[in-house]
Amino acid sequence: MHHAERRPSHYRLRCTVCGQRRPDDGLALGCPEPHAPGLLRTEYQATAFTPDPAFQGVYRYHSWLPVRRTLPDTGRTAVYRSRRLAASLGLTELWIAFNGYWPERGGELTTGSFKELEAATVLGRIPQDAGTLVVTSAGNTATAFAELCARHRVPVVIVVPAGALPRLRTRTPGGELVQVVAVEDADYADAIALGDALAQQPGFTPEGGTRNVGRRDGLATVLLAAVEAMGTAPDHYVQAIGSGAGALAVHEAALRLRCRPGHDTDPLPRLLLAQNACYAPVHQAWQTGERPWLTDGEQDQRAAAERAFAPELTNRRPPYDLSGGLHEVLTESAGHVRIADAAAARAAMDAFRELEGIDIEPAAGIALAALRDAVRDGEVAADARVLLNITGGGRARLALEHELTGHQPTMLVPRETAHRPGEIAELAARLADTRELHPAVV
């Protein structure tokens, strides 16, 4: 398709620091004004919440998504009211937002996590001539982008620590448009350094992580799907977090829902966020006012990622203090942060499988364990309306029912290269050459 792309006009970007509004070029990750760091947020023309059943997957909510196109065969969150798990927790109204593979419940996210919601939205947001997208991840985000970029033939470079390669498996084989750069002996921070440098090269464009409004508004569809199923917003929203992008997204969606005519006095869902007991920077910051990322070294994070029950929750530099960040949304929502250890999370995963009938990922086990504790301690009332985000699940079931393909790295890069800016241009050129050997983009 080579026709001129329509610049989307159904929304604008607003800077949370200076308040300036701008049209979106599909790539912006921050405000150009020289001020303190802050997130951009979307502002949609539509003030009514109008799911559009003519569209599949997350695009059902396209009037509140920063997208200029939609991709076929995308999934969305399956939301249902729990009976057995609710009873075991002592809750009268527990709703499950299930993100993953569970055909009987409408769970059709074939990479088994809610990162697919963000990938679908980010890919719908970028202009087609944006160049090669660079995504850095050690886990579910890499898998989500590998799957959707392969399925929809979008050029992407996925930068991962080499140790994460075995987990990078998708239903759709990679193909020549999905290039994987594996950094040897590296942790997530090394991969980020390489990804950031590569994305600055001509012909490449950064995905941007939490700063990308596409990512956050894609994750916000968890709450939109829930409100559609529940008929109203929950009193409590429960999620395990690393960067906390999902929690920011849900809070932003709650603010948007409150702007609907007649809803301006609706209470905001209280965020109940959860982290690994062994490494919980957001919990520590919220409870003590300390900022562990200012004092802890990379080594602490590296060690934590090795021993944590849910390693993807060990983000060392969460978007906490910046405008629109975690401190702000926890304060606005009267939220709280809890921790759960491996034993509690494992018990929660077992309970979910037994009572609800499907496997869930360790991070979701952390969230469920935290909810159980919060109910026990009276932080969540027995008759409260609770939404539990199962951020990943059904992966064991998916592996039984479908063949998954691994991704061979296009390039194995020594760890030192990630920290030598002088070598990045050559690496970028080699990636471009590799692609030309397989002239699939015409």
Ligand SMILES: [Zn+2]
């Ligand atoms: Zn600004």
